[in-house]
Amino acid sequence: MSMPFYVAPEQVMKDRADYARKGIARGRSAVAVLYSDGILVVAENASATLHKVSEIYDRIAFAGVGKYNEFDQLRIAGVRHADLKGFQYSREDVDARSLANAYAQMLGQIFTHEMKPMEVEILVAEVGLDPAADQVFHILYDGSVVDEDRYSVIGGDAEAIGSRLEAAFEPGLDLAGALHAAVSALAGPDRTLTAPELEVAVLARGNGRRAFRRLDDGDLAGMLTA
């Protein structure tokens, strides 16, 4: 019987984290920005059909970057989790915090116990009845959760985008202002992003029961040039 080589647990975790980070860094990033009437989510996404930003429930949205099949599996699980909970209890009992915890549990479990960690980074955003109740949870490949209260950046280039967004962000921006800040942070100084390269959605307080709405290229083109 051959003896497996001893590998220090630190090394195992580090290798897995590096692997996951490399996978995530291959794709484009996404940001969520709190604005006066809700939460804006912008992803750099050339595909019009393979979404990175989606609706989970009445007031909850999801954004994922990294490996598409993996975050899409998480998205569908989130929709199921929320719909089941709303069916068994009440629509009001479905909240982003519990969903973020469920994601974190699952990602943490996979990170420590499976051969391959998930190469994803996700956001779970919930628009509240008033701006103070807006919530954005940022969940990493290893299951760590960060609760963000102004904006959140996911993806490989998060640090640079985050520092650009930090400079442009101010509380109480309107939708167009938030969109400008998000798009210019994603693009950086050397590029300009146009409507077809972006996937944009809002969770807006004024949208009725289902707060989620996608902004199409027409809406975006108008707001980006304004």
Add this chain to the structure above:
Amino acid sequence: MTLPIFSASDDPGPSFADLLRRVRVTDPLPDGNHDLTITHGTTVLGVRYADGVVMAGDRRATSGNLISHKTMEKVFPADRYSGVAIAGAAGPAIEMVKLFQLQLEHYEKVEGTVLSLEGKANQLSGMVRSNLPAAMQGLAVVPLFGGFDQRRDVGRLFQYDVTGGRYEETDYVSSGSGSLHASTVVKLGFHPDLSRAAAIDLVVNALYRAAEEDSATGGPDLVRGIFPIVATITAEGYQQVDDAELRSCVETIVAGGASA
């Protein structure tokens, strides 16, 4: 609650009913016929008109000889462009509507696209079919389904039988204990190019006449301000008609004489 994750071969796909079956066991009905007094919803109808369809239902629910509710709602939005109206055992009917609404929304979120109107009608058919064992024990639910077909740009109406049979009707549909009387009134006043106001007038009149002939159908109550639930479904989506409009409609009917 942990995240519902399934292996590829066991995945319920976009069906919420299948998902429910995977995660929980529903209690089967006890065997045999039961002599229970069950709350029943009564008369509902749907009529096609120029812009789409109008659906309406009275507000009465009965348990045997008793009137158990004066303000029950029997017409519900299924999603933005369709509505469902229910007649029959109220408990399972309302549960069915809730499941149906969820199913349409669940499909839309999981798949990223909305079901076709035909697809929605078929989904409801499956739900009525799965209620058949309960229907055999006296808990029948017979819904009507109406909606605006955005791909064909027309309003469409469907009615069902307890076995899940689905029948598309071109002009009007009705269900429940007062449906015979209500549909006679609709038949006499129907015209394919009815305006919105005329279509609302027609369904309110039909329910008014049905309430005169059928004890289980509730008429409009001007004293308490209880009016039928009436909703239009057009290219603009599902919109419930407000009580002020219904009140003036009822007042015109009453002023015109009950014997008309």
